[in-house]
Structure formats: C-alpha cells, structure tokens
Amino acid sequence: MALVNEHFLQLSENYLFAEIAKKVNAYKVLHPKQKIISLGIGDVTQPLCPAVIKAIHEATDEMTRPETFHGYGPERGYAFLRDAIIKNDFQPRGVRLDSSEIFISDGAKSDLGNIGDILRWDNSVAVTDPVYPVYVDSNAMAGRAGICQDGIWSDISYLPTTAENDFCPALPKRGIDIIYLCYPNNPTGTTLTKAQLEKWVKYALKEEALILFDAAYEAYIQEDGIPHSIYEIRGAKKCAIEFHSYSKTAGFTGIRCGYTVVPKEVAATTLSGQRVTLNHLWERRQSTKFNGTSYISQRAAEAIYTPEGKQQIREQIAYYMENARLMRETLTAMGLTVYGGVNAPYIWLRTPGKSGSWTFFEEMLYATGIVCTPGAGFGPSGEGYVRLTAFGSREDCLEAMERLKKWKL
Numbered sequence: 001m002a003l004v005n006e007h008f009l010q011l012s013e014n015y016l017f018a019e020i021a022k023k024v025n026a027y028k029v030l031h032p033k034q035k036i037i038s039l040g041i042g043d044v045t046q047p048l049c050p051a052v053i054k055a056i057h058e059a060t061d062e063m064t065r066p067e068t069f070h071g072y073g074p075e076r077g078y079a080f081l082r083d084a085i086i087k088n089d090f091q092p093r094g095v096r097l098d099s100s101e102i103f104i105s106d107g108a109k110s111d112l113g114n115i116g117d118i119l120r121w122d123n124s125v126a127v128t129d130p131v132y133p134v135y136v137d138s139n140a141m142a143g144r145a146g147i148c149q150d151g152i153w154s155d156i157s158y159l160p161t162t163a164e165n166d167f168c169p170a171l172p173k174r175g176i177d178i179i180y181l182c183y184p185n186n187p188t189g190t191t192l193t194k195a196q197l198e199k200w201v202k203y204a205l206k207e208e209a210l211i212l213f214d215a216a217y218e219a220y221i222q223e224d225g226i227p228h229s230i231y232e233i234r235g236a237k238k239c240a241i242e243f244h245s246y247s248k249t250a251g252f253t254g255i256r257c258g259y260t261v262v263p264k265e266v267a268a269t270t271l272s273g274q275r276v277t278l279n280h281l282w283e284r285r286q287s288t289k290f291n292g293t294s295y296i297s298q299r300a301a302e303a304i305y306t307p308e309g310k311q312q313i314r315e316q317i318a319y320y321m322e323n324a325r326l327m328r329e330t331l332t333a334m335g336l337t338v339y340g341g342v343n344a345p346y347i348w349l350r351t352p353g354k355s356g357s358w359t360f361f362e363e364m365l366y367a368t369g370i371v372c373t374p375g376a377g378f379g380p381s382g383e384g385y386v387r388l389t390a391f392g393s394r395e396d397c398l399e400a401m402e403r404l405k406k407w408k409l
Helices: 006-010 017-031 050-062 079-093 109-117 135-142 195-208 279-291 297-301 309-335 356-368 394-406
Strands: 103-105 125-129 156-162 178-182 209-212 241-247 258-261 268-269 275-279 339-342 344-350 385-387
Touching: 006 135, 006 385, 017 356, 050 297, 079 103, 079 297, 103 279, 109 135, 109 209, 109 241, 109 258, 109 279, 125 135, 178 195, 178 275, 195 209, 241 297, 275 279, 297 344, 309 339, 309 344, 309 394, 356 385
Parallel strands: 125 156, 125 178, 178 209, 209 241
Antiparallel strands: 103 258, 241 258, 268 275, 339 344, 344 385
C-alpha cells in the first residue's frame, strides 16, 4: 500500500499566486472587455538585454557542432560562470569565496525549497513575517511546520516585521535552528543596515543556528551602506547559506538560472554532536537529484558580467525602479501609507481604513481592473497590506496610477 505524505494535506488548497489567478479569471468572465493591469505577481516584462541575447545565440550555435556541443554539465555549474560570479558579485565587496562554494541552479526558489533535504526534519524554524510563502510551505512539506490553524503553523516561529518595529524583526526569544532572512525583503521592499544584519550573524554564531539568506533582489539596492550579501558581515561564512537569482536581476524568469553559495566553513551538527560541513552534503544532494542548469542558460548568465552586459542590466533595473518611484509618489500623494520601492521593486501598501487584504484586493480589482497581491498571503503580519510590483511596463504603470487616482477610496 502506497502512503501519501500527509504533510502536503495540511497545505492550503492553492499556492498564493494560483489563488490570485483563480480570482482574476473569475473577474475576466464578468468583465471580458476590461483591460487588466497586473501589479501582483512579480514577473518581469522587459525583454532580455542584447548582451544576453547574443550569448544565447552563440551558445545555441555551439550546440549545432560536434566539436562544441555540450551534454550533461557539472552539477556545480560551469567554471566560467562560477568564476565570473566571484569576480563580479563578491570580490568588489571584499568577500573571498572559492569557486567550489558556488552552485549554479535553475533559480533561487528551487534551492530555497530543496535546501531542507540536507537538514533534519525536526529543526526549529523562524521566518520573518510577512514572508515569501516558499519558506514556510517547503518546511510544511518536510514536516517541520507542525499543525496549521487559521493560517499559522504551530512549529514555525513568526518574527513580526512591520511598520511598528521599522521592519527590523527582533531576535528570537529562544534558540532557533534555521532562520530565513530575505533582504531586500519580499514582500515589504525594505532592507536591513549592516549593523542590523550583524545582530543576526552574532545570534546565529552563538546558537549554532543556520541562516538561509535570500538575496534575490540585491541588484536593486540604490542606497549606500546597505549590504548586498550577508558575507559582508564578519563571521557569516560560518553560519549562512546565500541564494541568488537572475530572474529579477536580468529578466531570467523564462530562462531559469541562479546560484547558491554554500561556504566550506558553514556546518550543522549530528545528534552525536559531530559538526558536518554542508558544502559536501549539498554537492551530494545536487549530484543525485539535479542534472545541472543548461549550458545555454549559463552562457546567458555569464553575459551579464561583461562591460556591455553590466550597463544594459543597470538600465533595465533603473527602468523598474523608476516605475517604483512613480508608484510610491502617486500613492503617497493620494494620502496612502506606503513602504519599500527605494531599494527594491516592491511597494508595500497599507490598506485604507480597516480593510482586510483580500477584501481590498477584490475592491481594487473590481473598481479599477488592477491586480495586487494580498498581504495576508505572506503571513499573519501581512494582514492589512497589499503588495504592488514595479515589474510592469511604463505604460501600464502610468495607466494604473491614473486609474487609482480616479478611484474614490
């Protein structure tokens, strides 16, 4: 008799964005002529930059010739990309890494969901709240989250990250084994200073905890003094694994490529007290359950580190951040309370009055034809907020703001 993994049965029926799509489709049936503007799901809209397109074409041509054809690649990723990552993403920030500590993947989401494979099922877990749903759901699938009641998991420690604490979560009041941090933050669009991040590293070192640091939006940081990597903090290589994505940095949502950094110094403990390095365990996991990212995708990623690629990526990021500025200033002028949009492509909007997140989502959709993301879908502390993304086209962004200004809130 085959038995199901019953942890899956406790998950909500639909993933957050699937539930949004379901409600939007229902709206389309009732309003087939209305143009819907999505400021909800954070998918990019601008085409791949010329340097990336050129690299894709060249890599594709290589696959047509026997002498340059590439089959299975190394599970860690090709050396040309790992070396480019170290040279461009870390060395300029004073971070020293070895290429064997870089693992190329098909995106940060996959690795964030799979990293639990090398960690015991009964580790205690803490997440900032609100939080990217994958952190909680993947732990629920593994049995670490406990029982879910009214959207709250019994074995997850939720660390409120709200306007009331200036979006800087307090350290856990008890010892925690695994801590998820995402900065610049999804969904709030806020950041931590170096001093604030140092407190987390000190806590992890003291408790022998592991920080899983999601740096998917670090390329959007505009202000000085904001860490782009947790490894800018002394001691972090002993307690942190860092996840990066090219999805938002270079528009790779349809290409799929990212990378994870697992320093050789970072370790976890067996029940007998033995410290085990996680770099080797992650390599073992990847070589067993992952066949590597495609050669073409890795050549495409390498291209963003060329001089022309860097310039083109900066221009693309500036495009989205200008959208964020327009959104932030328009909404503020309307008397609404907004956060984010300065060092991240997300606007975190407090719903007016006492409107619930899903209620406001539907009110906005039916009044304006604009899709947002209900904050409650990101955790208990997300109630009373919605997330807007700056990844749309400039034309849609401007039209959306005009529609909102005409909406009698």
